[in-house]
Amino acid sequence: MGERFCYRCGISEDEGGPLIDGLCQVCFRKENPVLLMENEINTELCQNCGSYKKGGVWVDPRSYELDELIFEVADNALLESISLEERVKDIKIVGKEELEKCENLEVGEALISFEPVDWHIEHFPAIITYEIDVKARIHELQRELHHEKKEVVVYVRQTICPRCQKFLGGYFEAILQVRAEERKLGREERDEITKLVEQKVDEIMRRDRMGFIQDSIELEEGIDFYMGSTKAARKLAQAIKERYGGSISEAYQLIGQDRMRSKGVHRTSVRIRLPKFVKGDIVRDKKGNIYEVERIDGKGMELMNLKTLESEHKDWKTIKRDDVDTVEHEKMNAMVTSITPEEAQFMDMRTYETFEMEKPKMELKEGEVYPLVKVKGRYYVRKKRD
Numbered sequence: 096m097g098e099r100f101c102y103r104c105g106i107s108e109d110e111g112g113p114l115i116d117g118l119c120q121v122c123f124r125k126e127n128p129v130l131l132m133e134n135e136i137n138t139e140l141c142q143n144c145g146s147y148k149k150g151g152v153w154v155d156p157r158s159y160e161l162d163e164l165i166f167e168v169a170d171n172a173l174l175e176s177i178s179l180e181e182r183v184k185d186i187k188i189v190g191k192e193e194l195e196k197c198e199n200l201e202v203g204e205a206l207i208s209f210e211p212v213d214w215h216i217e218h219f220p221a222i223i224t225y226e227i228d229v230k231a232r233i234h235e236l237q238r239e240l241h242h243e244k245k246e247v248v249v250y251v252r253q254t255i256c257p258r259c260q261k262f263l264g265g266y267f268e269a270i271l272q273v274r275a276e277e278r279k280l281g282r283e284e285r286d287e288i289t290k291l292v293e294q295k296v297d298e299i300m301r302r303d304r305m306g307f308i309q310d311s312i313e314l315e316e317g318i319d320f321y322m323g324s325t326k327a328a329r330k331l332a333q334a335i336k337e338r339y340g341g342s343i344s345e346a347y348q349l350i351g352q353d354r355m356r357s358k359g360v361h362r363t364s365v366r367i368r369l370p371k372f373v374k375g376d377i378v379r380d381k382k383g384n385i386y387e388v389e390r391i392d393g394k395g396m397e398l399m400n401l402k403t404l405e406s407e408h409k410d411w412k413t414i415k416r417d418d419v420d421t422v423e424h425e426k427m428n429a430m431v432t433s434i435t436p437e438e439a440q441f442m443d444m445r446t447y448e449t450f451e452m453e454k455p456k457m458e459l460k461e462g463e464v465y466p467l468v469k470v471k472g473r474y475y476v477r478k479k480r481d
């Protein structure tokens with residue numbers, strides 16, 4: 096058998112082999128480069144929200160600090176543009192040191208490291224030059240690994256993402272209407288609910304970028320939140336219901352005609368109606384028990400029975416079943432003027448009228464003033480609150 100030579104450079108197989116497809120080791124690597132990337136990459140970030148495209152979808156950045164954000168966007172664009180010879184099947188991104196140390200790889204394996212070597216990020220487009228380093232093996236007869244370096248320039252431009260285009264254009268998909276049953280929403284409730292909604296929206300926006308609040312409008316009876324997504328409006332209504340109780344309903348309003356599909360375009364109103372009860376309300380049930388509302392939440396109400404002075408929790412189902420409803424009453428302060436084993440005598444602090452009542456199930460002190468409530472001609476002593 097005669098000696099073989101590299102057809103490209105003429106070196107003998109003894110010296111430069113083993114030959115691969117007729118090429119010496121060096122020529123094989125030269126003829127089959129692994130790093131096939133472009134020299135320039137263009138990418139963009141949203142100037143309104145900092146989001147950028149990752150895997151084809153707009154995502155929020157990890158960092159909102161502008162320098163870090165620009166590098167985050169550029170790094171991502173670089174990683175997404177990595178293109179290697181088709182025989183490379185397994186790519187690992189590593190640090191420069193690990194790459195330097197690596198001397199052997201399986202066929203089809205590659206290590207890549209990259210680092211910025213020069214950048215101008217004071218204004219847009221931001222320009223970052225990266226040095227990319229790759230080691231790879233694509234043939235089992237390779238004595239030495241491919242080791243290639245390349246400089247790639249990434250341009251980061253500003254744009255407005257589709258979500259922000261809609262947001263800035265005043266777009267909304269649904270209205271979340273926060274109301275209360277048979278009453279107007281109180282000031283404190285409004286503040287609490289607005290806070291809850293803002294917290295919840297932050298959470299929702301992590302998954303649903305359209306879940307923004309376009310606007311909120313204070314009305315006499317409640318608050319309207321103009322929302323970027325119906326799903327988000329529903330989630331908020333649910334969150335409010337879990338905290339305060341109430342009922343949710345939806346209505347659809349025809350707002351126009353989609354001529355292309357000759358279909359009506361609808362807008363959803365999601366309405367959460369809070370219970371009519373508020374803390375401190377005096378209520379009765381169908382058995383005639385009188386209660387003071389102590390606490391309200393998503394599950395039901397904590398009610399203080401004004402006769403036994405014991406608290407009980409009734410869930411919303413029970414409240415409905417027992418016909419719990421507000422009752423006409425009069426609140427007053429009265430002083431204990433005398434106590435007998437069965438009765439207590441009080442004096443109304445406004446009118447100075449005195450009256451007797453069955454001694455309540457709590458300890459009373461002569462000369463002290465207590466909050467009372469009069470319901471249907473009967474007096475009840477309420478527990479003092481701070």
Ligand SMILES: [Zn+2]
Pocket residue numbers: 101102103104105106111118119120121122123
């Ligand atoms: Zn050669």
Ligand SMILES: [Zn+2]
Pocket residue numbers: 141142143144145146255256257258259260
């Ligand atoms: Zn945006």
